[in-house]
Amino acid sequence: METFKIAVLPGDGIGPEVTREAGKVLQALSELDSTFKYESTEFNWNSEYYLENGRMMPEDGLEQLKTFDSILFGAIGDNRVPDQISIWELIMPIRKNFQQYVNFRPVKLLKGLESPLKNDKPIDFVIIRENGEGEYSNVGGTMFQGEAREMAVQNTIMTRQGVSQITEFAYKYACDHGLNKVTNATKSNAIIHVMKFWDQVVEEVAAKNSDIAYERYYIDALAAYFVQRPESFQVVLASNLFGDILSDLGSAIVGGLGIAPSGNINPSGEFPSMFEAIHGSAPDIAGKEIANPIAQIWSLALMLEHLGRKDLHDKILTAIEALLVEKKVLTPDIGGTATTEQVGDVIVEKLTK
Template identity: 35%
Template structure:
């Protein structure tokens, strides 16, 4: 393909920021594209008296596409007041850059694509096509009614009351030329993008005569596209259904003012203008622009969402013939926005503009994403505590062992709406959504309907499952009731999962990149079924993860102090690291999720920062670590265990330590209470552990809060830790917490 030239006009406000952040995607996709930068907008007006200088028009004229960041427009009085002295003397007329581009290039069609990039709820994908040159925005708008029009309005009762000086008028202009080309553009868009319907949004119940002519032109153009259905709806009804049922639409086409309103509503439907791209296409050129505007109050703060800029670049690349690359950008945006890993504040994150853009570009480079799962367990008995929710724990373990960690778990009651609400946010966000329970034959078993609702599909009877129910009940001599028939209902198009241990079959369905698996509740039924699903490849099992976990278990430091040290270390590393902390008495566990290439260096830094507190890099206690060392070396302990009242010895016995006869060790553990004693749990305990062997003596100290009877556990773990550090040569002279 021949190289293309793109005129990049960053413009005002946040325009330069979002384009600077998003444009590296062109290089990442290795496209045969040349970028040439030009000037447009408010600063051009202030300095030169023209927001679109002649040099910019020259650049536009030799380019294949125009990418616009954002422009600022102000009323005439403010515009003239901000001019530099020299251009102010000429008193130029201020015309918005957007108006100039549309008029000079005859950009008659504005295209706004709307899609469920955030995931959750029913999938939708449609676009709004707005006519740019006619309608109520045609410029036929008067402060006082012209003489030629006065006879047409003079008899209106409000005009008679207001008089000529109190009456204004505007004309909605629509021509066969303008209507035919925008309607043909709408049908071509539907044909080229697989939309099944074109909806004309108008007001035929009020604007009867002009709307009748629009319908006449629609019928004429639609005859050229017999495979595409069309309809005419009141614009207010379209707005309602865009908000309530956006999935019903394909291409919505409207005159200028109606289209202006509906296109911004489309941005709201998809989650805000930070996600909304646009294209302006015409007879003599084009320009592509994220629709969020210049937002001057946000300029320079790195808070603007760059996603709209990425999707706008995608529209531009598709227009230039790079359809696959445009699809890659859209896929990358879905990946980032649905997982919310690096997104800006408007999507619930804390990433800067540059960080959010880097996440999309990384995804465009096909960096493998971190898989995730959601688990939803169902039953009023689980909420009441009548039954332990063992399914959630077992399913989490089974998924995690196959590289699909569980991101979120929900336990909900037997209510269809609540179940659907628990499932919907994970559709398109998590790779696997596992729903367990509520598939029996009784009226409170409502999971089937909830799953179908979340998927946006109807329930359908599946004869294969019904015959399975009948065969099993007959085999055991159990009566078959009409209620059993609900166990043969599944979301339309779902793949069935037979149940060899019961009558409740499961199913799996794909939606927005997620695999939804529905299984019965009894563990002896659902867990083998889940094992089969994972074994048989019915869900995607990821390759090597993009994230490596660095783990350290610490003792003798409180969680807040550990987090302060580690968070500073993470900031200094400059790597994309996600720290996680878990306090479980007496330990603080630290997990750092980081890119594999950064793991070794990060581990070294962590070991240096926490050298005096690290017990192990494994999920083991200090006693378990000691047991391994003693077993490896065949050592015997001579323990003065009075401080722990035998707990230390009992813990070692549970680990089945193998003892020998070489190098017996003498271990003495003592404590000094300050502000309390063994029975009044206040103050602190200063612990001392002394280890003696033939090679010498090591003493470790640690001060801990005397918080309760569980402090004895701390004593035992501290003794094991001190002894292990002595045996392995990893000890300091003093530890305190």
């Protein structure tokens, strides 16, 4: 029987609080299912570590993480450390060096939740975001600081390999899950070099998958359609920046950031993939024990599905929905008064039943 090796990085702010609850779910699953075994190792690489050591992780941090099957990540961000340090010295090196070029974000209205939209149709689609290059490329710089002619340049990098592999993943996902449409988020009417190139490569892959419908929308119109008719989408393919923005909008229409999970996926399995809630470290509520752990627990479910245990993924989602339908133990962001720990405890209780 395989024992999965899981690296846990709780991070900053509410990260440790919600990751603790995900850990309880993981432990409960191993006790309930004799076919599931895991070993977890916690790494306290965060802003506190940076303040003590001058770096976000040890020099050999990536080498240490490379030996694991998967990574469960809490959140990063602390007012004492500039974001460009905490992000570019921890999350980005993991994503880029481990070739986690897929950012996978489901947008699903779970049972028991109500959308703020006046829409009684089911909302259930995924955003597949290019995660390795695009607008989040560390290429550029500043000149003439403090002068009237001060300037800044940030370059967007898109490669044929990068665009084609994320598009191929989107079409494979659609095919494997019985879906029949892929939607391309673009802005090639105004961003005439990189986005035209993006469209060109996306449509080359689309032409090879003609059994799956293809549509293209400019990002501004697409944002409006997320609100007006979210039920019409199945797989939304987007660049790094566009996918990041659309993911937050998607979460807003199905319950908020406290619900929204994500995966940073290395499809080849050569390196570990990393799973995290998309809500960030939320320093304004850190320590208050009111953070919603559902996003992190759902991220854990995505991790287990990626490791080949869709059965455990489905059990977690069933337990989450049972809690939401019951409406007795909810955190303040979705209308309740419960603590982070109380929500985690009830999800574990639902799992055992």
